[in-house]
Amino acid sequence: MIPVRLIATGKAVPSQSVTSDSLDRQLGHPPGYTLRKSGVVSRFVAAPGESQSQLGAAALLDALKNAGLQPSDVDLLIGACGVPEQALPNTACFIALHAGLPPGTPAFDINASCLSFMAALRVAASMLADGGYRRIAIVSADLASRGVDWSEPESSMIFGDGAAAVIVERGDGKAGIVACKMATYPEGRRYCEIRGGGTERNPRNGSEPGDYLFHMDGKAVFRLAVKVMPAFLDQLMAESGAGLDRIDVVVPHQASPLGLAHAARILDVPDAKIIKIFETHGNQVAASLPSALHEAVITGRAVPGQRLLMMGTAAGLTIGGMILDL
Amino acid sequence: MIPVRLIATGKAVPSQSVTSDSLDRQLGHPPGYTLRKSGVVSRFVAAPGESQSQLGAAALLDALKNAGLQPSDVDLLIGACGVPEQALPNTACFIALHAGLPPGTPAFDINASCLSFMAALRVAASMLADGGYRRIAIVSADLASRGVDWSEPESSMIFGDGAAAVIVERGDGKAGIVACKMATYPEGRRYCEIRGGGTERNPRNGSEPGDYLFHMDGKAVFRLAVKVMPAFLDQLMAESGAGLDRIDVVVPHQASPLGLAHAARILDVPDAKIIKIFETHGNQVAASLPSALHEAVITGRAVPGQRLLMMGTAAGLTIGGMILDL
Numbered sequence: 168m169i170p171v172r173l174i175a176t177g178k179a180v181p182s183q184s185v186t187s188d189s190l191d192r193q194l195g196h197p198p199g200y201t202l203r204k205s206g207v208v209s210r211f212v213a214a215p216g217e218s219q220s221q222l223g224a225a226a227l228l229d230a231l232k233n234a235g236l237q238p239s240d241v242d243l244l245i246g247a248c249g250v251p252e253q254a255l256p257n258t259a260c261f262i263a264l265h266a267g268l269p270p271g272t273p274a275f276d277i278n279a280s281c282l283s284f285m286a287a288l289r290v291a292a293s294m295l296a297d298g299g300y301r302r303i304a305i306v307s308a309d310l311a312s313r314g315v316d317w318s319e320p321e322s323s324m325i326f327g328d329g330a331a332a333v334i335v336e337r338g339d340g341k342a343g344i345v346a347c348k349m350a351t352y353p354e355g356r357r358y359c360e361i362r363g364g365g366t367e368r369n370p371r372n373g374s375e376p377g378d379y380l381f382h383m384d385g386k387a388v389f390r391l392a393v394k395v396m397p398a399f400l401d402q403l404m405a406e407s408g409a410g411l412d413r414i415d416v417v418v419p420h421q422a423s424p425l426g427l428a429h430a431a432r433i434l435d436v437p438d439a440k441i442i443k444i445f446e447t448h449g450n451q452v453a454a455s456l457p458s459a460l461h462e463a464v465i466t467g468r469a470v471p472g473q474r475l476l477m478m479g480t481a482a483g484l485t486i487g488g489m490i491l492d493l
Numbered sequence: 494m495i496p497v498r499l500i501a502t503g504k505a506v507p508s509q510s511v512t513s514d515s516l517d518r519q520l521g522h523p524p525g526y527t528l529r530k531s532g533v534v535s536r537f538v539a540a541p542g543e544s545q546s547q548l549g550a551a552a553l554l555d556a557l558k559n560a561g562l563q564p565s566d567v568d569l570l571i572g573a574c575g576v577p578e579q580a581l582p583n584t585a586c587f588i589a590l591h592a593g594l595p596p597g598t599p600a601f602d603i604n605a606s607c608l609s610f611m612a613a614l615r616v617a618a619s620m621l622a623d624g625g626y627r628r629i630a631i632v633s634a635d636l637a638s639r640g641v642d643w644s645e646p647e648s649s650m651i652f653g654d655g656a657a658a659v660i661v662e663r664g665d666g667k668a669g670i671v672a673c674k675m676a677t678y679p680e681g682r683r684y685c686e687i688r689g690g691g692t693e694r695n696p697r698n699g700s701e702p703g704d705y706l707f708h709m710d711g712k713a714v715f716r717l718a719v720k721v722m723p724a725f726l727d728q729l730m731a732e733s734g735a736g737l738d739r740i741d742v743v744v745p746h747q748a749s750p751l752g753l754a755h756a757a758r759i760l761d762v763p764d765a766k767i768i769k770i771f772e773t774h775g776n777q778v779a780a781s782l783p784s785a786l787h788e789a790v791i792t793g794r795a796v797p798g799q800r801l802l803m804m805g806t807a808a809g810l811t812i813g814g815m816i817l818d819l
Contacts, residue, residue: 169623169625215698218692218693219691219692219693244677249581250580250581250691250692251577251580251604251690251691251692252691252692252693253686253687253688253689253690253691253693253694254576254577254640254687254688254689254690254691254705255575255576255606255685255686255687255690255707255808256606256682256685256686256807256808256809256810256811257604257605257606257809258691259677260677260679260682260808260809260811261679261682263677263679264679264680264682268679270677270678270679270680271676271677271678271721272676272677273674273675273676273677273811274677274679274809274811275603275604275605275608275609275612275675275677275811276602276603276604276605277601277602277603277604278577278583278601278602278603278604279583279601279602280581280582280583282601283601286601289620289625290616290619290620292623293616293619293620293622293623293625294615294616294619296619296622296623297495297618297619297622297623299495299615299619299673309692310692313692313695313697313698314580314692314695314697347625348599349599349601350597350598350599351570351585351586351589351596351597351598351599351600351601352596352597353586353587353589353590353594353596353600354590354596356582356586356587356590359581359582360579360581360582361579361580361581362579362580363579363580363690363695364577364579364580364581364689364690364691364695365545365576365577365578365579365580365584365690366544366545366576366577366578366635366636366639366640367544367545367578367579368579369639369640369689369690369705370702370705371639371640371705371706372541372639376696379580379695379696379697380697381581395597481582482581482582482586483582483583483586483600484582484586485582485586485599485600485601
């Protein structure tokens with residue numbers, strides 16, 4: 168086990184929310200269409216003046232408040248977003264600014280698309296275990312609304328904006344990562360993507376407006392995930408040395424109703440153990456996992472002594488699972 | 494000390510190179526202008542069909558060959574670029590594809606702008622120390638040519654494209670990170686930036702072509718770096734428990750002639766100990782540090798038993814230093 172203790176979680180959502188009913192009216196769909204297609208009742212959407220890093224900073228300050236800590240108590244900030252605020256510099260620099268971290272606090276990003284939070288938590292545990300840092304903040308913030316393509320019903324309706332943060336310490340060795348596995352299948356690299364924004368497509372070497380929007384082949388994602396996930400989960404459970412009956416709470420990436428249903432089916436755990444915030448938040452990209460974790464914590468469904476399973480899929484295509492003793 | 498051993502390094506450059514003489518002719522400058530302004534004699538530039546991840550994969554395959562290893566010997570790939578190939582998914586997915594890593598090999602990115610390689614090496618050492626992984630590949634690739642603004646002489650002339658990779662293992666405990674410090678000063682977040690490419694500026698919420706180009710206030714970077722670097726280096730040396738006289742080789746980020754000269758001045762080590770590839774490569778963004786490290790290794794200036802100092806500045810503004818026993 169790699170020791171790590173969640174000191175506190177925090178969350179932030181933008182000031183505006185949009186119901187599927189109102190999306191029906193805006194996009195000219197018949198009543199009930201967006202809800203039926205997406206499974207989302209309402210999602211939060213950033214106003215034009217709201218930035219990704221401001222939202223991330225609000226989540227971090229919420230987590231610090233819940234921990235009874237100050238910004239100066241953070242030794243290292245890891246930004247764990249799916250899409251950056253800008254191509255350069257890394258998003259953590261902007262979050263550090265808005266959260267008022269003392270100048271000089273190190274801040275870098277980890278990116279594993281929708282599983283950035285899981286990768287960052289795995290890294291943070293390692294960096295705490297070797298004594299290099301005492302307390303690490305991980306912040307995931309994403310504004311999917313800035314990149315959805317409304318001409319693609321499947322991908323545009325499921326997303327919502329948001330941010331969440333956790334503060335972690337090494338702890339006393341009782342809490343920690345029992346098992347963690349991530350696996351990347353580059354055959355799925357084009358199943359979910361925003362082609363623009365980097366060195367491949369930009370105004371210098373040729374791009375079109377659609378290159379800056381999110382495109383998804385949901386069926387291809389689902390097919391690949393269904394193929395690789397069962398054996399992957401078996402290996403993860405085997406590494407943990409215990410079965411699914413030992414899992415007290417499941418925090419899945421809130422990808423889609425289909426994805427959540429598939430997770431429930433292959434896990435074979437009671438539905439009440441699975442955290443679901445998809446209906447009220449949509450898929451919040453990398454902010455989904457820590458937002459669902461925060462929900463588990465504040466509703467008392469994830470408490471010290473329990474064993475938690477975090478799992479999901481991400482653009483790449485990457486799949487990941489982590490078993491965490493709280 | 495956090496144990497970590499460099500098994501091998503590798504490097505790749507694009508097929509084309511451009512001399513400062515030929516830039517003078519292309520941009521209508523008098524002969525000698527670009528060389529005098531930039532300090533770069535020649536830099537490598539990717540051809541239209543060459544991608545960042547292909548270059549990164551070539552560097553990784555070179556490192557694997559130098560180590561006598563196969564792609565299947567990599568347990569984890571960390572992409573450590575300054576700017577991504579596209580906004581989503583992370584660049585490591587594309588590098589994994591082109592390098593032929595077995596499907597399922599985990600791949601994520603770490604981004605600390607020009608210090609991404611240093612951050613990734615620090616993280617890799619931690620992840621090797623706790624036994625989670627046996628062998629990690631770190632790949633930095635950047636194509637600055639896709640984002641330079643030729644109307645800004647100061648920032649456009651110093652850059653070059655390139656990639657480098659290292660393979661690391663835990664080792665026997667003799668080699669490792671003796672000290673590592675990174676510090677982020679968000680007051681400098683706009684001194685070097687590409688504003689577009691993420692959630693802040695894109696065709697959805699309004700952007701212009703210049704937003705996708707690199708902008709730099711070199712004087713402001715230099716002023717802030719000069720202010721914070723000396724005390725930072727003193728602390729780093731103090732953490733290492735030994736002085737600069739114990740350093741056998743210095744691998745600085747190849748930022749600019751001014752930056753390299755300042756590093757030489759405050760370090761007070763013989764010039765022959767400082768690795769310089771700036772004249773023949775320019776500033777290769779995140780690929781600079783590992784490319785200079787590769788140069789140190791292949792020229793026999795960095796060999797097992799030696800103590801190496803890596804240091805530099807990055808957009809953010811982040812400064813970093815690492816003392817590594819090879």
